[in-house]
Amino acid sequence: MIHVYARHVTRNLNLRSPQQNPSSEELQVAGEQLKDIPRSLLFLVVFLIPVPGFVGGYTLAAISMEKWSGYKIKLIPSRFRKLLIQEKKS
Secondary structure, three states: OHHHHHHHHHHHOOOOOHHHOOOHHHHHHHHHHHHHHHHHHHHHHHHHOOOOOHHHHHHHHHHHHHHHOOOOOOOOOHHHHHHHOOOOOO
């Protein structure tokens, strides 16, 4: 993600050749990774808290909120989403 954004900034400053510019797909993936940082930090904090049942409760609440909102709210990092949620493709 950082490498893609660095290439994007140097492109805007005309410091690199046009062949090294990131594609729009690379920028979109980097943007999704950037959005995952706060989700991952929240998920990590929940796992580090030594309260029995809290991790399962948080995970269940997060899955329920995402399903209830029609997957407009995303609380679970995308890496764990594939394991925990079966999203309906519309």
